[in-house]
Amino acid sequence: MKIKKIVLSVLFLSTLSLIAACGSGASAASDQVIIYTNADDEPVQVMEKILDENGYKNQYKLQSFGTSELGGKLLAEGKNIEADLVTMSTFYLTSAQNKQKMFQDLKLPMTPLAKTASFTAPFTVQEGTIFYNTKVLKDENLTVPTSLKDLAKPEYKGHISISDIKQSSTAWLLFQALIDHYGESEAKTILKDIYENTGDHLESSGSGPIKKVRLGEVAIGFGLRHQAVKDKADGLPIDYIEPSEGTYTLTESLAVVDKGDKTNPTAEKMIQLILEKGRQELLEIYPSEIYQGEHADQAKIAKMPKVFPKDLTAELLKEHQGLVE
Numbered sequence: 001m002k003i004k005k006i007v008l009s010v011l012f013l014s015t016l017s018l019i020a021a022c023g024s025g026a027s028a029a030s031d032q033v034i035i036y037t038n039a040d041d042e043p044v045q046v047m048e049k050i051l052d053e054n055g056y057k058n059q060y061k062l063q064s065f066g067t068s069e070l071g072g073k074l075l076a077e078g079k080n081i082e083a084d085l086v087t088m089s090t091f092y093l094t095s096a097q098n099k100q101k102m103f104q105d106l107k108l109p110m111t112p113l114a115k116t117a118s119f120t121a122p123f124t125v126q127e128g129t130i131f132y133n134t135k136v137l138k139d140e141n142l143t144v145p146t147s148l149k150d151l152a153k154p155e156y157k158g159h160i161s162i163s164d165i166k167q168s169s170t171a172w173l174l175f176q177a178l179i180d181h182y183g184e185s186e187a188k189t190i191l192k193d194i195y196e197n198t199g200d201h202l203e204s205s206g207s208g209p210i211k212k213v214r215l216g217e218v219a220i221g222f223g224l225r226h227q228a229v230k231d232k233a234d235g236l237p238i239d240y241i242e243p244s245e246g247t248y249t250l251t252e253s254l255a256v257v258d259k260g261d262k263t264n265p266t267a268e269k270m271i272q273l274i275l276e277k278g279r280q281e282l283l284e285i286y287p288s289e290i291y292q293g294e295h296a297d298q299a300k301i302a303k304m305p306k307v308f309p310k311d312l313t314a315e316l317l318k319e320h321q322g323l324v325e
Helices: 002-031 041-053 067-080 090-100 134-139 170-201 208-215 225-233 265-285 314-324
Strands: 033-037 060-064 085-089 121-133 160-163 220-224 238-241 247-256
Touching (some): 033 041, 033 265, 041 060, 067 090, 085 265, 090 247, 090 314, 121 134, 121 225, 121 265, 160 170, 160 208, 170 247, 170 314, 208 220, 208 225, 208 238, 220 225, 247 265
Parallel strands (some): 033 085, 160 220
Antiparallel strands (some): 121 220, 121 238, 121 247
16 A cells, blocks of 8 residues: 555656646747748848847747738738747838738847838848849850840840749849839830740749849849859859849848737847847848948949839839739
8 A cells, every 4th residue: 555655756847847848848938039031031140140140049949931921911910920029021021010010119239321111120232133143154155144134135045044933022122123124014015025035934033033044044044143242253154234223122020029918028138139139140141231330341332222212012012013914
């Protein structure tokens, strides 16, 4: 009987320990900051490095999405979204805030150079440009295009890759430049010819065109400028030009989802840390100064950076997507 009581006591204590452990695990999991991002691999790696090296390893869960997919989730789910912290194209954050009032105001550790909404923390600047494979261009006896309008020329048919504006905000930089420079009517004609030249090389990702150009599947692409700059610096047969229309830009920002009493307070601390510790490293990838006191490599900065004259919103993106229906 004594042995039986001892066994029962041990089993009881073991059960309590297991319950406590499970409860502790559930609590730890619920305390994790859920991060949703549309960012490319490079800034994601910077974020993870900064968080891991400064006490937040295993305290967050990061999930990557395409821009249109994450934008759709923000607009549809609002405050009910699983994420605590979001990194996203600023125009999508603006539209989501206007529709859902879903982000909390932030206290930034640095002062932005441009006027910034109170709920956004500018993170990176995306630039669009033309790049090309120098070897393929020579082998195919093609000239280097000097403008975005040149991409519509018949000589480039089958030799161009761009991203799909319905899936990638990078493509919108091409549309913005053409619309701003030539007007919607002429831009629509130019885009029709560019799409015909692109054919099967229309990519779902903003990084898709540079990958095809690297592999030599096509000679020319339009995509993210910083990727071409890096490839050239790394010794790949890649070069780039600044289109005569200028280099158009989009900002990406960080934001905290306002869930009232359930808002995760660690999310804003992570944003402050990413900006304080990560901006210098991000500047080496995206050479555009965003905050006071920053200094980008002048040799890498675009000579004619431009911003579309209208406020960028998800609604304006949808309007421009209609040009290629």
